[in-house]
Amino acid sequence: xxSQELLKPDGRKLTLYSRxxxxxxxxxxxxxxxxxxxxxxxxxxxxxxxxxxxxSHRQGRTFMPPPQYNPLAPTSDPExxxxxxxxxxxxxxxxxxxxxxxxxxxxxxxxxxxxxxxxGTCEVVVFTQDPQTALxxxxxxxxxxLLQVWGDRTSKAPPQIQYVLPFENxxxxxxxxxxxxxxxxxxxxxxPPVPARxxxxxxxxxxxxxxxxxxxxxQQEIAASERVIYLDEYAIAFVPVCARYPYEVWxxxxxxxxxxxxxxxxQRFALxxxxxxxxxxxxxxxxxxxxxxxxxxxxxxDSKPHPEFQLHAEFYPPLRTKDRLKYLAGTELxxxxxxxxxxxxxxxxxxxxxxxxxxxxxxx
Amino acid sequence: xxSQELLKPDGRKLTLYSRxxxxxxxxxxxxxxxxxxxxxxxxxxxxxxxxxxxxSHRQGRTFMPPPQYNPLAPTSDPExxxxxxxxxxxxxxxxxxxxxxxxxxxxxxxxxxxxxxxxGTCEVVVFTQDPQTALxxxxxxxxxxLLQVWGDRTSKAPPQIQYVLPFENxxxxxxxxxxxxxxxxxxxxxxPPVPARxxxxxxxxxxxxxxxxxxxxxQQEIAASERVIYLDEYAIAFVPVCARYPYEVWxxxxxxxxxxxxxxxxQRFALxxxxxxxxxxxxxxxxxxxxxxxxxxxxxxDSKPHPEFQLHAEFYPPLRTKDRLKYLAGTELxxxxxxxxxxxxxxxxxxxxxxxxxxxxxxx
Numbered sequence: 001x002x003s004q005e006l007l008k009p010d011g012r013k014l015t016l017y018s019r020x021x022x023x024x025x026x027x028x029x030x031x032x033x034x035x036x037x038x039x040x041x042x043x044x045x046x047x048x049x050x051x052x053x054x055x056s057h058r059q060g061r062t063f064m065p066p067p068q069y070n071p072l073a074p075t076s077d078p079e080x081x082x083x084x085x086x087x088x089x090x091x092x093x094x095x096x097x098x099x100x101x102x103x104x105x106x107x108x109x110x111x112x113x114x115x116x117x118x119x120g121t122c123e124v125v126v127f128t129q130d131p132q133t134a135l136x137x138x139x140x141x142x143x144x145x146l147l148q149v150w151g152d153r154t155s156k157a158p159p160q161i162q163y164v165l166p167f168e169n170x171x172x173x174x175x176x177x178x179x180x181x182x183x184x185x186x187x188x189x190x191x192p193p194v195p196a197r198x199x200x201x202x203x204x205x206x207x208x209x210x211x212x213x214x215x216x217x218x219q220q221e222i223a224a225s226e227r228v229i230y231l232d233e234y235a236i237a238f239v240p241v242c243a244r245y246p247y248e249v250w251x252x253x254x255x256x257x258x259x260x261x262x263x264x265x266x267q268r269f270a271l272x273x274x275x276x277x278x279x280x281x282x283x284x285x286x287x288x289x290x291x292x293x294x295x296x297x298x299x300x301x302d303s304k305p306h307p308e309f310q311l312h313a314e315f316y317p318p319l320r321t322k323d324r325l326k327y328l329a330g331t332e333l334x335x336x337x338x339x340x341x342x343x344x345x346x347x348x349x350x351x352x353x354x355x356x357x358x359x360x361x362x363x364x
Numbered sequence: 365x366x367s368q369e370l371l372k373p374d375g376r377k378l379t380l381y382s383r384x385x386x387x388x389x390x391x392x393x394x395x396x397x398x399x400x401x402x403x404x405x406x407x408x409x410x411x412x413x414x415x416x417x418x419x420s421h422r423q424g425r426t427f428m429p430p431p432q433y434n435p436l437a438p439t440s441d442p443e444x445x446x447x448x449x450x451x452x453x454x455x456x457x458x459x460x461x462x463x464x465x466x467x468x469x470x471x472x473x474x475x476x477x478x479x480x481x482x483x484g485t486c487e488v489v490v491f492t493q494d495p496q497t498a499l500x501x502x503x504x505x506x507x508x509x510l511l512q513v514w515g516d517r518t519s520k521a522p523p524q525i526q527y528v529l530p531f532e533n534x535x536x537x538x539x540x541x542x543x544x545x546x547x548x549x550x551x552x553x554x555x556p557p558v559p560a561r562x563x564x565x566x567x568x569x570x571x572x573x574x575x576x577x578x579x580x581x582x583q584q585e586i587a588a589s590e591r592v593i594y595l596d597e598y599a600i601a602f603v604p605v606c607a608r609y610p611y612e613v614w615x616x617x618x619x620x621x622x623x624x625x626x627x628x629x630x631q632r633f634a635l636x637x638x639x640x641x642x643x644x645x646x647x648x649x650x651x652x653x654x655x656x657x658x659x660x661x662x663x664x665x666d667s668k669p670h671p672e673f674q675l676h677a678e679f680y681p682p683l684r685t686k687d688r689l690k691y692l693a694g695t696e697l698x699x700x701x702x703x704x705x706x707x708x709x710x711x712x713x714x715x716x717x718x719x720x721x722x723x724x725x726x727x728x
Contacts, residue, residue: 045608047565052701053695057705112581192699213410329540330529334657335557
């Protein structure tokens with residue numbers, strides 16, 4: 001993997017990644033030359049025992065781009081620079097222009113609860129220069145590179161960072177209006193509530209069984225087989241027995257692996273194949289781009305080994321039928337207990353029935 | 365308060381509540397006479413350490429009601445019975461026909477994770493016989509009665525129940541297509557994750573300070589005053605300093621009160637006034653019915669006193685502007701850290717500026 005770090009005129013970082021050497025002399029553009037001066041802060045939520053991030057962004061200069069303007073495509077009209085340059089590269093990562101967290105944040109307001117500067121990072125990850133494609137249609141090798149990029153961003157996290165979470169929000173149903181294939185990486189100066197809970201559950205299991213929770217569950221999923229969507233020697237994708245969303249799917253290495261950077265070459269390539277299979281099956285299910293939130297959970301960054309924590313992806317699709325949303329309401333958002341009107345076994349059957357070929361993808 | 369318990373032909377319970385004596389001889393209708401045989405179960409989610417409920421409902425007999433059919437209005441055409449009878453009563457509570465939990469649930473399927481019958485209850489609470497009104501337009505006395513009804517349902521919870529959560533999902537934005545004013549009560553055979561976390565945080569604070577967390581925070585909110593929406597001698601409504609949603613509002617008694625049934629008459633009436641004020645301000649903000657999830661948190665049912673737990677309501681509105689949703693995505697759903705693009709102080713100012721008169725409501 002080759003990479004090149006650049007600086008945008010507004011002070012934000014841009015890193016280009018490729019399988020091939022990247023041209024020297026690429027200059028990083030930005031839609032605006034105005035210095036990004038985000039100063040988000042955190043407030044402590046005493047009733048839930050968690051941090052909430054606050055950022056109020058002033059809109060920059062009046063910017064009236066042409067209708068086809070796509071900030072994630074390589075700049076074609078120098079009068080309307082995008083976030084990305086022309087040139088040969090595969091994947092690009094840059095600092096979000098309107099971040100919820102920023103390493104430069106400082107002097108949080110005094111309040112009746114504890115406050116802190118929101119010293120995290122919010123990065124945008126552009127999967128390809130082609131605005132018309134999708135994660136499911138990228139080559140397995142590109143997905144493999146993406147897994148490497150996620151690992152690289154984890155290694156390069158600033159010293160304040162304790163948790164790095166790559167995710168993709170896909171589809172208007174989850175609020176995404178920009179369809180150029182891209183994801184995000186949020187890096188937190190603390191371990192946020194959900195991974196913290198996962199850590200706690202996996203730690204308790206490890207102490208009790210001297211064995212890792214998710215790899216053990218995966219062995220049981222393999223033995224049961226009825227919920228498995230993809231399986232090879234190194235990786236698995238399955239509708240988990242405890243799915244909270246009707247079409248929830250998890251992807252994981254089969255052996256214990258704590259972080260992206262702990263993956264073997266074989267494991268990483270197998271995860272890429274599993275990822276392609278799952279996203280192709282999703283898009284094939286109803287022959288429409290399938291909306292989802294995809295999140296990759298890994299162990300926290302704290303210089304301790306984490307044999308208990310299993311790297312894995314969880315997909316939370318907002319649809320329960322082709323055109324019906326599963327709304328999160330009273331029991332999910334207020335109580336925290338999910339109610340699923342379908343059985344994971346039934347939904348797994350539907351996804352198993354979608355035939356895909358990860359070698360010869362079809363255009364959406 | 366008067367009440368009358370009835371049984372529907374399909375075996376479900378219906379309780380009518382009123383300020384006045386309820387006619388004898390009212391017969392409880394049901395859209396279907398088919399026995400409700402829901403058998404939901406719980407599965408343990410080992411990575412999150414929480415229960416997930418599964419219910420797959422067979423649709424009953426083919427039912428083709430007239431277009432104006434409203435299952436929550438009193439039955440007018442005996443050929444198409446609704447959930448409610450004619451007669452003089454104010455509020456009605458009945459068992460949901462398609463429940464996520466049921467006291468009668470039994471024999472959960474064996475699985476690779478622990479399973480249990482989902483022995484909870486899911487009740488529908490109809491606030492009024494008038495389908496055209498809203499919580500904000502009901503008289504303060506009706507809201508006071510509603511608070512009493514929530515208390516009564518808490519007292520009448522079956523012995524398996526450990527937590528009773530009344531809530532209202534309002535608006536198509538949160539998936540509600542039935543606009544007749546109504547809410548729900550979910551009663552859980554365990555303390556669900558969110559109230560469990562609140563209990564834990566409040567307990568730790570109480571042990572450290574020998575004083576209650578939320579009442580102490582409320583004193584600070586009163587002193588700061590900038591986020592207060594309603595205040596009298598007994599109750600307060602405010603945009604909390606740690607709001608996760610732009611227009612989040614909490615309502616609470618000012619003195620420590622653990623459950624609905626611990627409220628004094630004065631406290632209850634003050635909460636009713638605060639509730640009317642908040643919902644009127646919401647509807648007045650953009651002159652449109654304001655969508656929200658409203659949840660009322662109280663102490664668990666475990667025969668122990670809970671001086672640490674404060675009864676209160678939390679409103680989670682899905683809109684961030686008149687026509688823009690705040691989508692819950694990567695950081696909220698996957699990490700559990702909410703990112704709020706607005707400051708609670710600014711949103712409180714907007715709500716403070718909406719002038720309402722809780723004595724003379726205007727039709728929506």
